[in-house]
Each structure stands twice: as structure tokens, then as C-alpha cells.
Amino acid sequence: MSGTQQAEQRRGPMGGGRGPFGGMGQPVQKAQNFGPSAKRLLGTLKPDATLLVVVVLLGAISVALNVMGPKLLGAATNVVVAGFASLQFKNLPPGTTQQQIIDGLRATGHTQQADLLSGMTFTPGAGIDFPQLALILTGVLALYVFASLFxxxxxxxxxxIVQRGxxxxxxxxxxxxxxxxxxYYDSVQRGELLSRVTNDVDNIGQSLQQTISQVVISLLTVVGVMIMMFTISPLLAVIALVTIPLTLLVTVVVARRSQKLFIAQWKATGTLNARVEETYSGHAIVKVFGHQKEVEQDFRGENEAVYKASFGAQFVSGIIMPAMQFIGNLVYVAIAVVGGIQVANGVISIGDVQAFIQYSRQFTQPLAQLxxxxxxxxxxxxxxxxxxELLDERxxxxxxxxxxxxxxxxATLEFDGVDFRYIADKPLIHDLNLTAEPGSTVAIVGPTGAGKTTLVNLIMRFYDVDAGTIALDGVDTRRMTRADLRARTGMVLQDTWLFSGxxxxNIAYGRPDATEEEIVQAATAAYVDRFVHALPDGxxxxxxxxxxxxxxxxxxxxTIARAFLADPRILILDEATSSVDTRTELLIQRAMSRLRADRTSFVIAHRLSTIRDAHLILVMENGGIVEQGDHDQLLAAKGAYWRLYNAQFEGAAEEESGTVPAGMPAARAAGAPAVGGA
Known part of the structure; x- marks a missing residue:
């Protein structure tokens, strides 16, 4: 499929433009699968793979230290419980052992108490071993301090790592x-593109920053806690493992639903950004035509779409955490009941049960966090x-x-059998032949859609021709680099573009190394110097x-001064003087006549009076040149140029004399097409 066909397919309901400043469309959203996209996203961090291994090791050390904490706290609990238990038997004869006490209790029928005491270790009458308790608590404090440090x-x-990625x-x-x-730019809304470049990239960074660390810690915690639980009680560990399949089931079910909603959320956000940017840029036009209500209505509809998609995505994905907490609470109750029975039977100690309950929380919490x-x-x-999708565009x-x-x-440009079309089955320019000699000014006129701006777009290689060649002094421009070609070409558009500065x-944009004298000379030639001294800072x-x-x-x-300073061999003026007054326009034309001695100039103009002195005037209709010659020759031929000329310069007189009804365009009365843009 050709690039133009792909561009046409991407054109959305707002229409596709022709040329660099045509209409804007909305691309079709085609989401990839979650797995491949997540894998590719992680691939952006591949250059820091070694550091990622270090991150995992640091996380493993931190998790290991944290996991050891509950076990030591359980040991401290055992010391306290054993101390209190030993005080119950302080009145027994010296030398009485723990086993003798347990045997005596069984002999007197206190089997349950004997089973409970058999699950701990104590010295009858010794009380709490505070030095051992202090040592254990100091060890716990050290564990948590170093765990936090890692x-x-x-x-x-x-x-x-994430920020570099x-x-x-x-x-x-x-x-x-x-x-x-x-x-591509002709077929995508500017706000949609900006949303991908800014909002989406920022969201990726925030998501990676918040999830990678948590995922690593959570997975390592699950593994570490599982090992500790099996060392304490395999039975309780099996009960805790029930949470894993339940967690996976809930996560998969919710993820499938929420992923579609998140894609819709960011697509709707891009559309809304495009609407805001478009309305802001054209706010004067919106007010002139009284379309505030329509714009507000469109904004409310698109804002509502963002709200619904965002609410749905956050609500559905937010179900995961409460579901995980519910599953964790069920497991907690089961562990408490079974653990209590095991303590009563002397299978494990109270401290171990306490540690296991902490581990169960540590086990379900990372699953819930995941x-x-x-x-x-x-x-x-x-x-x-x-x-x-943007990176994968052709x-x-x-x-x-x-x-x-x-x-x-x-400076010699030659068009030889040039064909071009934006849409595969709709030819725009066909078999165009033209030679522009150095020092000549080629004026291009014609009705809207005739292909005037397309012609200069082909010169600049904004688009490549479908057939034929455009040659610069015999060298096919497709065999030149775009940078080389455009470095020889200056272009001034009807839509001015200036940057903050x-x-x-702005004048020196095309030649940053220009001297102050050269900048002033260009400004003087373009009559910028005439008004710039009236500004506060010149x-x-x-x-x-x-x-x-x-x-x-x-x-x-x-912008004209900027083109003058660049001193290109080929100068293209696309309605470049449409926003200046007639007197200034004539002055600029005279200045250009002095500056273009050895360069080739292409001028697209609506006002035919400004191109009378052009060496060659091309009249284009339906993508082809129907007439060419100088001003006098074309008027004498009384063809398409003659009709255009009369439509402009005889309309006012006819209307004043009553030949044309007041308010009716003279061009319509003369049966001639209005002169418009490309």
C-alpha cells in the first residue's frame, strides 16, 4: 500500500488536508495486546539491564531482612509468654524441670494445659529473660533499619533507571x-499528536516509577514469606496459598475489562486535547461566526466521553484492591482458628502463631498491592x-x-512529466512539464484546488512525485538529501510562523551565524526596520x-525578512504578502526584484496585480498548466488568465455601473472561477 493510500485511510471525519497546512483528521485507534506492549515497554529499560539486576538484589536483601522480622518478634513473644508461664511454678521445689511439670499435669488430668506448655520452653520460677528479650528486640530494630536503607x-x-528510560x-x-x-500530519489532529508526545509519555513514566519497584518488592515478599510460612507450619502455609489462585482469577477477569477502558480513556483524552487546541488557536474565528454554543456542546460531549471512560477504568480496576482485602480477611480468619487449635494442642508456640499471622498479612498484602x-x-x-503506534508509523x-x-x-528547476495524487484513484497533477531558469520569477495562479501549493510542496519534497522527475540543474531532487535541497530553498507561507524569542x-532563524549588519539589511529589505524601532526594545x-x-x-x-537573510537559490512565496497593505506589498515586490537577480522565484498570488512583472505566469486548472506566458501575452490570448484578471479588476466597475446586482460577486457574474488557495 502506498504512503498516500495509507494517509487517505487515516483521514477521519474531520477530513484530510492537502499540503502541509490542510485539514486535520483523527487516526484510527488500534490497540495492541497487553502482553506484547508491556514487554516492549520494559524493553525501553534494557540499556540499564545491569542496574536492574542490582535493583532486584537490593530489593531481595530488603525483603529478606523484613521477612526475618516477624520470626524474631515471635521469638520475643515466646520469651515473654514462657516467662509468665514459669512464674506459675515458682513455688515448686528447686530443680523441678519443665518435663516433670508437664508429666504431673497429664497425670492429674490437665492434658490440655500440659499440651499448651509442651509448645514452649521455660525454666520453672525463672520469670522473663529480659537480657534475651532485649537482644532479640535489638536484632529486630537492626533488621528493619537495614531493610529501610536497602x-x-x-x-x-x-x-x-526509569527517568533515563x-x-x-x-x-x-x-x-x-x-x-x-x-x-501523517495532514491526517492527524494536532492536539491528538501532542497528547501522545506529552501526556502519554508522562503517564508511562509515572506508571513505571510507581509499579516496577512495587512489583519487584511484592513478588520477592511473596516468595520470602512463603518460605518462612512453610518452615513454621506447612498446614497453615497451604491454607494461605489458597489466596494465589483466587487473586489471579480476580486480577485476570478485572484486567481484561479495565484494559479496554484505559485505552478508551487515553484516546478520549487525545480527542479532547485536540478540540481544546483547535478551539484555542481559532478562538477569534469561533467568536466571529458565533459558534461558541456549538464549540461548548462539542467540548461537553468529548469531556463527558473522557469522564465516562476514566470513571469506568478507575472503577473497574479499583475493584481489585477490595477483592484482595476480602480474600485476605477470609484467610486471616482461617489461620487464626487453625493456629489457635494447634497452639492448644502444643503443635506450635504462640509466638509462631503470632509470626504466622504477621506473615499471612505480609503474604496477602503484596498480592493485593499487585x-x-x-x-x-x-x-x-x-x-x-x-x-x-506513533513510533511504528511509516x-x-x-x-x-x-x-x-x-x-x-x-537554480534551474525542471519538471518533466510529473504526476502526483493524494488519493490513489484521484489524479491531481498529470504530465506537468515546466522549466524555471535562474533569475526568473515564475508566478502560479488558478482557482482553488488547482494544485498551486501542491506544486511547491513537490519542489520542497514535502511529498514525492508519483511519476516523472523534478531536477535541480539536471540532478533529480529525489537523489539529493532533503536537507541539501531545502538548504537551497527559502519558503514564505501565508500562515506566518514565529517562535517565542x-x-x-526570528529573523536569524535560517542563518544563526548571521551578523548584526546582515540581519538589519534583511529587515530593511523586508520593511521590518520601518516599524521595529517603534517597539519598546527594538x-x-x-x-x-x-x-x-x-x-x-x-x-x-x-517571515519575509527571515527568507531574505537565508539567501536561498530558490525562493517560494505562497501568498506571502496577503496580510500586508497594497503599498507595502508593492515595496516588497521592488525589494525582491533587487534581491532575486540570480535566484529562481516561485510566487503564488491571489492579487494578479502583484505578478505583472513575473517572467513566466502559469495558469493551473485541475492539476495541469492550461496557459503560460507573461502578463501581456496571457491577456492578449483572452483565455483562463484573462477571465481571472477581469474577474478581479472589472468587477468593481461593473457593480458601480449597475451591470452586476449589488452584493453579487463579480466573478460569478463573469462566469469565472474565484481565485483561491491551492
Whole structure:
């Protein structure tokens, strides 16, 4: 399937654009399986595999120390209980042993008491052994201190691993964004793309940060506690193991349901972000056409979709923790009952039962934590799927293995039998032949959709031709690197783009090493110098994200100055003067005439008066050139250009004379198509 076909398939209900600034669509959401996505996500941490082993070892040491704690506390309980038990027999003759006491109790029919005493060790009449108790409690304190220290080291090390992994992932996403073909940007909403690059990547980092450590600790704790439980009482350990299949059953059932909801949540979030970004960028248009209510209604609907998906995902995944706690409480009751019976029969000591109950809590708690971590993990994997979809998108056509280059001063562009289409079965440009000589100005005019902007997009290799060649001084541009081709080309668009920074920095964007004198010369040629001194800080005036402290015309002049400073061999002006007044436009045209002596210029213009001096005027209709020549030749031919010219310059006179009813466009009365964008 071709790239254009793929782009067409991705176009959503909002429509697909043609060219770099066309309409935006919404990509089809196709979720991957949880397992492969989670495995690939963990693969982002592979460069730190050695450190991950250290993390596991630190976690194992911390868990081992923590697991030993209840056993020692049980021993302390045995010391206290045995001490109190020994005090009951302090009046017995010296030298009486524990076994003699137990035998005496059995002989007198106190079998249950004898069984209870047989489960402990004491010296009759000795009382509590406080030195031994102090030693045990000191050991417990040391265990927990060192366990906390190792846990801290593990958390600190893991934080670095995760953050480095997210740094690499962000770098991959950034690199991918620059490798994507323009057709991808034509088919995806800007807010949706930004949501994947920012929100989803941040959510992945938070999910990994919160889940990896907990999962490692929980799994190690389950293993360690299980070993300790079997050493205390195999019977009680078997009872505790009942929680594992129940936990797995609940987790799997809930996970299958919640994973779909998390995917829907992040998809809905991306759609909402796209709506907010689109509305914010075009808020003036929304107000002009009175569409506030419609926008608010759309926002409420999409916000409601985010709410429902988020609520459903969190609610369903939140069921896991209460379910785990319920299962843990049932096991706790069973252990307490069976353990009490075993203590009464002298099978195990009270301290061991106490330790086992603690272990049962330690056993069910990590299982419950694993279950509760599933909602975070699922949310992270759902975001990872969306990021991986972006990373898996088809790159633009790769650069040639052995790239060619044209001469340094190359400026001849030749179109030879060029065919191009955005949609497979809808040709746009067919068999286009054109030669633009150095120092010439080629003007392109025609009705909306004729292919004017598409033509310059092909020159810049924003898209590659389907057939034919575009050659720069005999070198096929597809055999050149895009960087080499675009370094020779300057482009000024109707939609101005300025970044946050000073006016000086914006002008020098194409040539960061330009001197102050060169910047001022370019600004003077584009008539920026005329207004910049009226600003508070002159060339050092800071522009915000939208450059709202400049008028639309001033912003366009800055972009023109930027193109002048770059001094390209090929200059493309796509309605570049549409936002400036007529006088300034004429002045800019004169300045360009002086600057374009040895360069090739392509001009797309609506106002035909601005291209009278062009060396060659191309009239395009339906993707082909229907007429070409200079201004006088085309007017004399009385063809398509003549109709366009009359539609613009005779309409006003006809309306004043009454030939055209007031309010009716002259172009419609003349039967000519209106001149529009590409």
C-alpha cells in the first residue's frame, strides 16, 4: 500500500488536508495486546539491564531482612509468654524441670494445659529473660533499619533507571516526529499528536516509577514469606496459598475489562486535547461566526466521553484492591482458628502463631498491592500502545544511499512529466512539464484546488512525485538529501510562523551565524526596520507563542525578512504578502526584484496585480498548466488568465455601473472561477 493510500485511510471525519497546512483528521485507534506492549515497554529499560539486576538484589536483601522480622518478634513473644508461664511454678521445689511439670499435669488430668506448655520452653520460677528479650528486640530494630536503607537505595537507583528510560523514549518520539511524512500530519489532529508526545509519555513514566519497584518488592515478599510460612507450619502455609489462585482469577477477569477502558480513556483524552487546541488557536474565528454554543456542546460531549471512560477504568480496576482485602480477611480468619487449635494442642508456640499471622498479612498484602498496581500498569501500557503506534508509523521515503548534489549556485528547476495524487484513484497533477531558469520569477495562479501549493510542496519534497522527475540543474531532487535541497530553498507561507524569542532571533532563524549588519539589511529589505524601532526594545522585543504583540502584516514581514537573510537559490512565496497593505506589498515586490537577480522565484498570488512583472505566469486548472506566458501575452490570448484578471479588476466597475446586482460577486457574474488557495 502506498504512503498516500495509507494517509487517505487515516483521514477521519474531520477530513484530510492537502499540503502541509490542510485539514486535520483523527487516526484510527488500534490497540495492541497487553502482553506484547508491556514487554516492549520494559524493553525501553534494557540499556540499564545491569542496574536492574542490582535493583532486584537490593530489593531481595530488603525483603529478606523484613521477612526475618516477624520470626524474631515471635521469638520475643515466646520469651515473654514462657516467662509468665514459669512464674506459675515458682513455688515448686528447686530443680523441678519443665518435663516433670508437664508429666504431673497429664497425670492429674490437665492434658490440655500440659499440651499448651509442651509448645514452649521455660525454666520453672525463672520469670522473663529480659537480657534475651532485649537482644532479640535489638536484632529486630537492626533488621528493619537495614531493610529501610536497602529499600531507599533500591528506590533511588530505580528512579534513575526509569527517568533515563523515559529520556530515551522522548528522544525516540522526537526523532520520529521529524521522520514522519507530511501526509501523517495532514491526517492527524494536532492536539491528538501532542497528547501522545506529552501526556502519554508522562503517564508511562509515572506508571513505571510507581509499579516496577512495587512489583519487584511484592513478588520477592511473596516468595520470602512463603518460605518462612512453610518452615513454621506447612498446614497453615497451604491454607494461605489458597489466596494465589483466587487473586489471579480476580486480577485476570478485572484486567481484561479495565484494559479496554484505559485505552478508551487515553484516546478520549487525545480527542479532547485536540478540540481544546483547535478551539484555542481559532478562538477569534469561533467568536466571529458565533459558534461558541456549538464549540461548548462539542467540548461537553468529548469531556463527558473522557469522564465516562476514566470513571469506568478507575472503577473497574479499583475493584481489585477490595477483592484482595476480602480474600485476605477470609484467610486471616482461617489461620487464626487453625493456629489457635494447634497452639492448644502444643503443635506450635504462640509466638509462631503470632509470626504466622504477621506473615499471612505480609503474604496477602503484596498480592493485593499487585492487584491495585494493575490499574496503574494498565494505564501506562495503554499510553505505551499509543506511543508505540506513533513510533511504528511509516517513515518518509528514506534518503538515497549515495546522495547526489547539485552545483552550489544551482537554480534551474525542471519538471518533466510529473504526476502526483493524494488519493490513489484521484489524479491531481498529470504530465506537468515546466522549466524555471535562474533569475526568473515564475508566478502560479488558478482557482482553488488547482494544485498551486501542491506544486511547491513537490519542489520542497514535502511529498514525492508519483511519476516523472523534478531536477535541480539536471540532478533529480529525489537523489539529493532533503536537507541539501531545502538548504537551497527559502519558503514564505501565508500562515506566518514565529517562535517565542526576540525579533532578531526570528529573523536569524535560517542563518544563526548571521551578523548584526546582515540581519538589519534583511529587515530593511523586508520593511521590518520601518516599524521595529517603534517597539519598546527594538530588535530585542520578545515575541510570545502567537506573536500577538505584532500585527498580522508585521508578522508576515518578519517571515519575509527571515527568507531574505537565508539567501536561498530558490525562493517560494505562497501568498506571502496577503496580510500586508497594497503599498507595502508593492515595496516588497521592488525589494525582491533587487534581491532575486540570480535566484529562481516561485510566487503564488491571489492579487494578479502583484505578478505583472513575473517572467513566466502559469495558469493551473485541475492539476495541469492550461496557459503560460507573461502578463501581456496571457491577456492578449483572452483565455483562463484573462477571465481571472477581469474577474478581479472589472468587477468593481461593473457593480458601480449597475451591470452586476449589488452584493453579487463579480466573478460569478463573469462566469469565472474565484481565485483561491491551492
Amino acid at each position: 529499600a531507599y537505595l533500591q528506590a533511588r537507583l530505580l528512579n534513575g 523515559m529520556h530515551r523514549l522522548r528522544t525516540q518520539v522526537e526523532d520520529k516526529v521529524h521522520r514522519l511524512p507530511l501526509s 492487584g491495585s498496581m494493575m490499574n496503574l500498569l494498565q494505564s501506562g501500557v495503554a499510553s505505551a500502545e499509543r506511543v508505540f 517513515d518518509e521515503t528514506p534518503e538515497p544511499d549515495e546522495a547526489e548534489t547539485a552545483e552550489e549556485d544551482a 526576540t525579533i532578531r532571533e 530588535y530585542d522585543t520578545m515575541l510570545d507563542d502567537d506573536a500577538s504583540n505584532l500585527s498580522m502584516g508585521e508578522r508576515q514581514l518578519v
